[in-house]
Amino acid sequence: MKFSPLVQELIESFRCLPGVGAKTAQRMAFHLLERNRQGGAKLAETMAKAMEQVGHCQQCRNFTEQTLCDICESPRRQHAEQLCIVESPADVIAIEQTGEFQGRYFILMGHLSPIDGIGPEDLGLDLLEAQLQQGGIKEVILATNPTVEGEATAHFIAEMAKSFEVNLSRIAHGVPVGGELEYVDGNTLSHALSGRKSYQV
Amino acid sequence: MKFSPLVQELIESFRCLPGVGAKTAQRMAFHLLERNRQGGAKLAETMAKAMEQVGHCQQCRNFTEQTLCDICESPRRQHAEQLCIVESPADVIAIEQTGEFQGRYFILMGHLSPIDGIGPEDLGLDLLEAQLQQGGIKEVILATNPTVEGEATAHFIAEMAKSFEVNLSRIAHGVPVGGELEYVDGNTLSHALSGRKSYQV
Ligand SMILES: [Zn+2]
Ligand SMILES: [Zn+2]
Numbered sequence: 001m002k003f004s005p006l007v008q009e010l011i012e013s014f015r016c017l018p019g020v021g022a023k024t025a026q027r028m029a030f031h032l033l034e035r036n037r038q039g040g041a042k043l044a045e046t047m048a049k050a051m052e053q054v055g056h057c058q059q060c061r062n063f064t065e066q067t068l069c070d071i072c073e074s075p076r077r078q079h080a081e082q083l084c085i086v087e088s089p090a091d092v093i094a095i096e097q098t099g100e101f102q103g104r105y106f107i108l109m110g111h112l113s114p115i116d117g118i119g120p121e122d123l124g125l126d127l128l129e130a131q132l133q134q135g136g137i138k139e140v141i142l143a144t145n146p147t148v149e150g151e152a153t154a155h156f157i158a159e160m161a162k163s164f165e166v167n168l169s170r171i172a173h174g175v176p177v178g179g180e181l182e183y184v185d186g187n188t189l190s191h192a193l194s195g196r197k198s199y200q201v
Numbered sequence: 202m203k204f205s206p207l208v209q210e211l212i213e214s215f216r217c218l219p220g221v222g223a224k225t226a227q228r229m230a231f232h233l234l235e236r237n238r239q240g241g242a243k244l245a246e247t248m249a250k251a252m253e254q255v256g257h258c259q260q261c262r263n264f265t266e267q268t269l270c271d272i273c274e275s276p277r278r279q280h281a282e283q284l285c286i287v288e289s290p291a292d293v294i295a296i297e298q299t300g301e302f303q304g305r306y307f308i309l310m311g312h313l314s315p316i317d318g319i320g321p322e323d324l325g326l327d328l329l330e331a332q333l334q335q336g337g338i339k340e341v342i343l344a345t346n347p348t349v350e351g352e353a354t355a356h357f358i359a360e361m362a363k364s365f366e367v368n369l370s371r372i373a374h375g376v377p378v379g380g381e382l383e384y385v386d387g388n389t390l391s392h393a394l395s396g397r398k399s400y401q402v
Contacts, residue, residue, distance in 0.1 A: 003290060004265045010251040016240030018232045024220070026291060029251070031219045033264055034310055037252045039217030044248035047233070050211040051241045054234055063234055064205045089204060090227060109235055 007033070059131070061107045061124050062089050071096075071105060080104045081138040083131070085157060087111050087145055095143070103141075106131070111149040112156055123153070125160065132164040139167045146173050146191075208234070260332070262308045262325050263290050272297075272306060281305045282339040284332070286358060288312050288346055296344070304342075307332070312350040313357055324354070326361065333365040340368045347374050347392075 002008050007029060014025035032040035056062065057069035064070075071077055071092070082103030086092060092105050108123040120126070131137065140161050144150035158168050174192035175184050184192070203209050208230060215226035233241035257263065258270035265271075272278055272293070283304030287293060293306050309324040321327070332338065341362050345351035359369050375393035376385050385393070 002294065004255065004263075004267075004270065006247075006251050006255050006266050007264045007290075010247050010255075013240075013244040013247040016233070016237055016244055017229050019225070019228075027220075028218050030264075030290065032217070032248070032252065033255055036217055039214075040248055040252045043214040043217055044245045044252065046207075046211050046214040047241055048245035048249070050207050050230070051233065051238045051245065054205070054207055054211075062205075063208045063231075065207050066205075069205065089208075089231065093203070 056109075060105045061109060061127070062092060062105065077102065077104055079136065081136065082141060083137045083139070084141040084143050085128070085154075086143045087150065087153075091143065103139075108144070108153065111144060111147075111153040113149055120156065125157065128157070129160060132161060132166060137164075137166055139169060142168065142170045257310075261306045262310060262328070263293060263306065278303065278305055280337065282337065283342060284338045284340070285342040285344050286329070286355075287344045288351065288354075292344065304340075305338075309345070309354065312345060312348075312354040314350055321357065326358065329358070330361060333362060333367060338365075338367055340370060343369065343371045 003011065010029045010033075011022075011025045014020055014028050015022070020028070053065050054063050055065070057064045057072055058067055059072040060069060062069045062071070066073070080103040082101070083106055084095065084101060084103055085106045085108065086095070087108050087110060089107055089109075092107060095101050095105075106124075106128055108125075110118055110123060112118060112120070112123065132140070140157070142154040142157060144154045144157075154170060161168055172195060173188065174195055175181060175188065181189065204212065211230045211234075212223075212226045215221055215229050216223070221229070233244075254266050255264050256266070258265045258273055259268055260273040261270060263270045263272070267274070281304040283302070284307055285296065285302060285304055286307045286309065287296070288309050288311060290308060290310075293308060296302050296306075307325075307329050309326075311319055311324060313319060313321070313324065333341070341358070343355040343358060345355045345358075355371060362369055373396060374389065375396055376382060376389065382390065
């Protein structure tokens, strides 16, 4: 005894979403069928369109429906001498929101992860190398996450970039602004200590 | 600064799923775009089809693509004298899996909840009343959940069914089989005690 074929198929299809198990998939299907068919129809339409039309920016690899994303197309950024390398499109938004960076980005869409079979080619590092070869970039800012994989990825890119004439930098690690020392993990605190700067009054 | 329009729209559309906030919606969109476009396209297609084609069984209200669901169509069940009332399609499957019940079902698709504006008509109680009026049902088994809302709903249906010649029963509450007393909540334990049966050796 199961649900009707189409309901069963809907529940199983929901399992392709990350973190969605059998129970959650069932709850999602019932919720849409019983309470929000319009929302479900809209989601289905948008999803179908996005799967087909969203591609990667040919320069920075960010998601876009165009050949180049808005940032790469911006005349103000085209000749930028700084290239900031991040793991995810969400990181671009976070950095843009600070208003502190006017350069270009390169989005890896992940990090090196031999266990998951994610190697340099999956992160578009050949495209990155070609861009460095082309010249114009004076500083590469490694802004991958301060995790084991993020550090390994930063290290790999740094090794690759060494043969070009660019300055390499890594975003600073330390105590978050507004954070309390008491609640900061030991690893972060060591970074904050070893990366201390002279304090002028 | 936001994601590209279509990516932004996809993330927002995911919010119609229960329990999906901004961060989860973003993770779902990125996961499908980056790792599983085929799964996303399949989900979109199934969802569109289900929102349009899945309806309610005209007799028991369960989800089905047909006029009557498989259980209501089964000749063996059509003249059943027992009617089991449950809150959700998942409850039907759970009861069917026991193999203990050969009667018909009536699925409320929820429970009375004045706060959420869910009243008797939303649970199809007019349809249920018409079925009782029609005769043939000798026992109504109230199998709503043992929650405050489930009990209130059972009580409401019991009041309504009183004017018809049917026996009313409520599923037993007590200690789950295989459970340990120590870990059973007090309310369940009171039910188990007050509902005790004589023990024959
Ligand atoms: Zn771009
Ligand atoms: Zn039915």
